[in-house]
Amino acid sequence: MRSWAFQAGFEDRLLQSLRGDYRVLAPVRGTDGVVRLQPVRSWAELSPAGLPLIPLKKVVFPPHDVLWTLMEYEYREPAPSSVPVALVGIAPCDLYALAYLDLVFADDPHYQRRRQNLLLIGSNCRPTPECFCPPRREPPPFDLFLAADRLWVGSAWGAGLLTALQAELSSPGDLPLPAEITDGQQQVPENLEQLFTASAGLPLWREVGERCVSCGACSAVCPTCYCYEMSDEALPDGRVARRREWDNCFFRNHALVAGGQNFRPTRAERLRFRFEHKMLGFGALRGISACVGCGRCARACPVDIDISAVLAALAGGNKP
Amino acid sequence: MMVAFQPVPAVIEAIDKKVADNHLFTFRLSESISVAPGQFVELSIPGVGAFPVSTAAHPGGATFQACIRRAGRVTAALYRLDEGANVGIRGPFGQGFPLAAFAGRDVLLVAGGLGMAPLRALLQALLGERGRVGEIILLYGSREPDAILFRDELEGLAAAGTIKVRYSVDFATELPWSTDAYVCRIGLVTELLRDLRFAPAQTVAAVCGPPSLYGCVLEDLARLGIDPERIYATLERRMQCGVGQCCHCVTAGVFVCSQGPVFSLAELRRLPGSI
Ligand SMILES: Cc1cc2nc3c(=O)[nH]c(=O)nc-3n(C[C@H](O)[C@H](O)[C@H](O)COP(=O)(O)OP(=O)(O)OC[C@H]3O[C@@H](n4cnc5c(N)ncnc54)[C@H](O)[C@@H]3O)c2cc1C
Ligand code: SF4
Ligand code: SF4
Ligand code: FES
Numbered sequence: 001m002r003s004w005a006f007q008a009g010f011e012d013r014l015l016q017s018l019r020g021d022y023r024v025l026a027p028v029r030g031t032d033g034v035v036r037l038q039p040v041r042s043w044a045e046l047s048p049a050g051l052p053l054i055p056l057k058k059v060v061f062p063p064h065d066v067l068w069t070l071m072e073y074e075y076r077e078p079a080p081s082s083v084p085v086a087l088v089g090i091a092p093c094d095l096y097a098l099a100y101l102d103l104v105f106a107d108d109p110h111y112q113r114r115r116q117n118l119l120l121i122g123s124n125c126r127p128t129p130e131c132f133c134p135p136r137r138e139p140p141p142f143d144l145f146l147a148a149d150r151l152w153v154g155s156a157w158g159a160g161l162l163t164a165l166q167a168e169l170s171s172p173g174d175l176p177l178p179a180e181i182t183d184g185q186q187q188v189p190e191n192l193e194q195l196f197t198a199s200a201g202l203p204l205w206r207e208v209g210e211r212c213v214s215c216g217a218c219s220a221v222c223p224t225c226y227c228y229e230m231s232d233e234a235l236p237d238g239r240v241a242r243r244r245e246w247d248n249c250f251f252r253n254h255a256l257v258a259g260g261q262n263f264r265p266t267r268a269e270r271l272r273f274r275f276e277h278k279m280l281g282f283g284a285l286r287g288i289s290a291c292v293g294c295g296r297c298a299r300a301c302p303v304d305i306d307i308s309a310v311l312a313a314l315a316g317g318n319k320p
Numbered sequence: 321m322m323v324a325f326q327p328v329p330a331v332i333e334a335i336d337k338k339v340a341d342n343h344l345f346t347f348r349l350s351e352s353i354s355v356a357p358g359q360f361v362e363l364s365i366p367g368v369g370a371f372p373v374s375t376a377a378h379p380g381g382a383t384f385q386a387c388i389r390r391a392g393r394v395t396a397a398l399y400r401l402d403e404g405a406n407v408g409i410r411g412p413f414g415q416g417f418p419l420a421a422f423a424g425r426d427v428l429l430v431a432g433g434l435g436m437a438p439l440r441a442l443l444q445a446l447l448g449e450r451g452r453v454g455e456i457i458l459l460y461g462s463r464e465p466d467a468i469l470f471r472d473e474l475e476g477l478a479a480a481g482t483i484k485v486r487y488s489v490d491f492a493t494e495l496p497w498s499t500d501a502y503v504c505r506i507g508l509v510t511e512l513l514r515d516l517r518f519a520p521a522q523t524v525a526a527v528c529g530p531p532s533l534y535g536c537v538l539e540d541l542a543r544l545g546i547d548p549e550r551i552y553a554t555l556e557r558r559m560q561c562g563v564g565q566c567c568h569c570v571t572a573g574v575f576v577c578s579q580g581p582v583f584s585l586a587e588l589r590r591l592p593g594s595i
């Protein structure tokens with residue numbers, strides 16, 4: 001992969017060069033201690049260690065979206081914003097999470113419209129003890145990736161950004177990404193599918209699931225959770241809007257149908273469902289883990305439900 | 321192809337109110353869509369919401385026909401509309417009944433309640449090429465005689481000798497009808513199987529009804545000797561997107577909306593929790 005070394009201060013000039021054409025967002029730790037994706041002007045504002053609490057899925061798959069509006073007989077799609085967004089300082093796990101959403105929403109016009117307008121500038125992470133990202137064969141998607149004093153170019157779009165900054169780059173080369181990006185922190189058990197199937201009757205699911213208070217925090221903060229609910233709203237101007245909103249498989253009505261039949265009536269079943277989705281995947285994506293091991297869900301859960309502990313227990317470890 | 325979230329505009333063309341709370345709606349679409357038996361659409365009542373509903377007729381095209389139960393918020397809103405009202409239809413979604421698997425065989429249809437609606441579409445498709453299948457037997461269980469859907473039509477077909485019809489009802493003060501062509505019993509639809517004369521080895525079965533029906537009927541049919549690969553059922557789940565995105569319908573890792581809703585018993589046995 002094409003790579004260059006850069007000099008001190010390069011990051012800020014890169015930000016500067018983006019400012020006119022992009023809405024530049026990066027993870028920034030607020031005075032309340034929470035890291036958020038927000039507009040930045042200088043590289044020093046970036047939070048080097050913290051992942052944004054609400055991950056970057058919100059940019060391509062907003063928590064509340066309008067799919068269409070209807071006036072009289074005419075359906076209209078909302079006009080897309082034409083200003084591209086540059087996400088800067090994004091950790092590898094969040095880039096891998098975006099790669100997963102790219103698969104899920106490959107045919108979704110609303111997602112794709114925003115995705116095509118998204119510039120990704122990744123940067124190296126600092127793993128914490130809660131990280132359990134799996135090893136990877138492929139690099140994550142990015143346009144540029146910065147690690148220490150080198151950058152890597154992942155796309156023609158990324159290469160184009162550098163033309164004005166060539167003077168600050170030196171020692172070009174064809175170098176692999178730093179190994180820690182693809183090494184991962186923890187291996188996923190190879191026979192997970194069998195372990196999962198065999199676990200159906202284990203008390204594990206009930207014991208852990210019973211604690212859940214269905215607050216929805218785990219899905220909201222998960223970079224690859226994308227369940228959604230659709231609903232209609234009558235707007236004050238007479239139009240009707242069909243909305244798409246983030247949902248949560250821990251909510252009791254997630255699988256409830258008219259007449260009261262619930263296909264996942266217990267918390268144990270809902271925990272098992274979420275675990276299955278994260279670790280094994282659904283439909284055509286079966287076998288591709290959706291969990292990037294970022295540890296957000298465990299940090300956000302008010303009752304300490306930790307998907308990595310459930311994974312460890314299934315693989316024969318201690319009870320979570 | 322990109323997912324279409326906008327429905328095709330449609331109007332209510334006719335409402336047949338013969339059976340209370342299970343009206344038969346005919347919609348006229350502004351663009352033809354083709355919904356195969358066993359497939360479904362999302363019917364949208366603008367400003368209220370949308371719900372999944374199977375086609376009750378075949379072929380469709382510029383019209384879409386569905387038998388719809390008043391079951392909750394959005395269906396109740398539909399029941400407040402009259403002929404001429406505007407709605408929207410998205411679809412078709414899912415895998416319907418594999419019609420090729422029926423060719424050259426006898427057909428056993430087992431319906432419970434509203435499950436008759438999708439089976440009526442299947443029946444119409446089979447009757448469209450009557451020569452391609454052998455004997456057609458319909459076993460159809462309802463709560464009471466007044467709840468039987470498409471009754472005139474079914475009895476007409478039975479009287480003409482085109483198909484055999486066996487009804488069952490949960491309650492009836494008396495058994496009001498029975499002829500050579502069709503009989504009615506009090507009890508569950510499963511009881512109709514008990515002394516049924518048919519040739520399991522050359523039969524394809526399609527079952528549609530409430531979840532409680534599947535628990536017993538599907539394995540009963542296999543025990544009688546029908547190949548589990550040729551026993552089909554359609555699953556109900558809370559469906560919204562129809563295209564394998566929103567995740568509400570997932571069962572045993574499978575998107576029922578797009579990989580189903582029609583599955584063979586052989587497949588269902590590999591999907592824990594599906595029946
Ligand atoms: C593949 C399929 C085919 C169906 N075919 C028919 C049919 O031919 N005729 C018929 O009357 N009914 C059919 N149903 C059931 C029908 O979809 C529900 O009765 C209907 O969704 C109830 O909506 P409601 O708003 O009135 O009920 P509420 O209970 O108020 O539901 C509110 C919302 O929950 C969701 N929901 C509730 N129940 C269901 C459900 N069973 N399936 C999916 N989503 C649900 C919907 O999004 C609905 O808008 C079918 C369901 C499926 C999955
Ligand atoms: S660790 Fe939790 S929040 Fe992070 S990707 Fe896995 S399931 Fe989602
Ligand atoms: S964060 Fe914890 S309590 Fe809240 S829904 Fe998720 S698992 Fe349940
Ligand atoms: S209905 Fe949305 S995934 Fe099946």
